[in-house]
Amino acid sequence: MATRKTRGTASTAVVTVKPDDSREFRKTNDAIGLRVREGKLSLLTRKVFNVMMYHAQELKTPGLNAPIDTPAARKYFWIPLSDLARDAAYDSRDTEFLKQQLEELQNVKLLMENERQWTSERLVASVTLVNPHGLKKHTGQMWLGYAFPPEVHELVMTPGTYTRFSIFYQGLLRSGSALALYEVCRRYATNPSKLTAIESYEHWYSVLTGNPVPAEQLPPYKYFKRDVLKPAMTEINTLTDIQVELVEHKNGRRVERLQFRIEKARQPQLAFPASPVIDVKLLGRIMKFGFTQQEAADFVAQYADDRLRAAVAFVENRMEQHSSPLDSPAAYFRWTLKEGNVAAQAMLPHVAAKGPAREKPDGATVMDRFLAARAKEALALYRELGEDDQRNVFERFKQSSLPSKVLRLAKGLDNAMLRSLFSQWYATDLWGEPTAQALADFVGQLGLGAG
Secondary structure, three states, X not given: OOEEEOOOOOOOOOEEXXXXXXXXXXXXXXXXXXXXXXXXXXXXXXXXXXXXXXXXXXXXXXXXXXXXXXXXXXXXXXXXXXXXXXXXXXOXXXXXXXXXXXXXXXXXXXXXXXXXXXXXXXXXXXXXXXOOOOOOOOOOOOEEEEEOOHHXXXXXXXXXXXXXXXXXXXXXXXXXXXXXXXXXXXXXXXXXXXXXXXXXXXXXXXXXXXXXXXXXXXXXXXXXXXXHHHHHHHHHHHHOXXXXXXXXXXXXXXXXXXXXXEEEOOOOOOOOEEOOOOOHHHHHHHHOOOOOHHHHHHHHHHOOHHHHHHHHHHHHHHHHHOOOOOOXXXXXXXXXXXXXXXXXXXXXXXXXXXXXXXXXXXXXXXXXXXXXXXXXXXXXXXXHOOXXXXXXXXXXXXXXXXXXXXXXXXHHHHOHHHHHHHHHHHHHHHHOOOOHHHHHHHHHXXXXXXX
């Protein structure tokens, strides 16, 4: 067995992946690193699809183990739903959420093209759940039936040129980007060059995030590197049988194309207690900010666990400790993730007593720089809000005690003086009066120094 569940609740039980699990599945190289044209691939949907491939290859023929005798049932591959959850390290009894992930797989559209053929196809054609005792009954076995579209079926069952992947290592990885990068790099691990192909930033963005390339501008590369590449490489290098190194190709100072260097790990990895793919308790905390279950699951799949938990704790702390309510907890949470927890931690409300900030050579105090930095962050957060929330915030600002010389309210934040006053006011509204401890954190974390 690939996993073993210890006693506990659905949100706290630990899944242990056994190191002696030698089960493997074959994945055609044409299906590794596919770019999604529609829909989205998350960590759980990636794992679920791989588990479907594994069991289909083991069963070899549709219709085996069918819990009902119908002509349609003979066209499905059938496995117990509990086996799917176990092998995908889905540590929850929330069947409804798992059903949503199965539906999400049907929404994923891929384009496949070679010298002879162009094909647009869904990743999964059909899924069905059957319990012969009744879907709402607590007795009997719940079975999953699934079928692939014609082209995908052929790629799964007769993969041609393929790479073998281990259920064991798949179970250890905790983010969709890490699993996607692992699959690409594992394919090239036996290549004499030990290098992946050189591809554009846009290509790697789509492959690793599981999202189509957005019509608007991609996020700056430095954020993609910080939030996606580095956490994914750390997971792979820590938990799997390969070591991955980023190789950047620049045009001047601009990074335009990327590839990865791969080496086999020198010794096999030991057993690790793997975090659940979906932590239901964490999911609920994020949903309290105003997100749907699917939106919360997307955050869990996209961001590293430590970063996500820190952001959740920060927003919860702001909601509990500050007398002024947040206009939009959801926007505040998005901002915290986007800007990074370093900036957020510098603004945590601490109570301490320290001396005044020392002067800098250019005449600006460290406190001046701190206030300017957090005013800038407050303005960025304001711009994340929806139009209604922005209007409410600005109305509260206008009702505050503004200096008499500020007269051009009609121009809004296009007025530089008004924009400066507003950003300082909103920073105080969000985080309260600055404390000495927050200032000290700012000095230490952003490297200003005191001398």
